[in-house]
Amino acid sequence: MDSKIKYFAIAGFIAILVLIRIYESNLFYDPFLEFFNDATQNKTIPKYDGFKLFLGLLFRYLINSICTVFIIYLLFKETNLVKFASILLLAFFVILTILFFFLLEFSANSDVVILFYVRRFLIQPLFLLLFVPAFYYQKSVNKQ
Known part of the structure; x- marks a missing residue:
């Protein structure tokens, strides 16, 4: 694939992630x-x-995950x-969703900070920011 097309496609997926963030209150x-x-x-x-x-969390996480997987590819x-x-994203979704709803049901208002960060991992493409440097580092270590 031509590098210009590759970078244009990556920019397109990043634009989708930005648009999700901008229109989040209308979409989810x-x-x-x-x-x-x-x-x-x-x-x-x-x-x-x-x-x-x-359903809102699932839909948003799914869109973020699809963009993440395509950018990684x-x-x-x-x-x-x-x-x-993909396996990590699925596992994290299951774990974080269970934790999120558990915190909603059984935590006190003092646990709002934990709820905030669990929700943040569900609705933001933070795994993209974690996976890309980790995979790049792994590739560079394997070359040596």
Whole structure:
């Protein structure tokens, strides 16, 4: 693949991630957007529809994961890395979703910071920022 096309495609996937962030309140059901934008001290967790919240998280995580996997493929051209990243993304989704809903149900308001960070990993493409440098480092170590 021509390097210009490759970088244009990577920029396109990054643009999709940016657009998701810009239009998140219109695209996804998430009563926590406003809750976490304000100062959260002494605020109670907002009412939410668990099923709609799960579907919103799933949809957003899926879009972020698809973009992440394509960017990893375009950067490294290795199907083993794509498979590994896909398995990790699926495992992290299951673990983080269970933890998120557990915290919503059984935690006190003092655990809002933990809830914030678990949710952040579910709704932001943070794994892309973790995987790309890690895979690049792994490739550079294996070359030596």
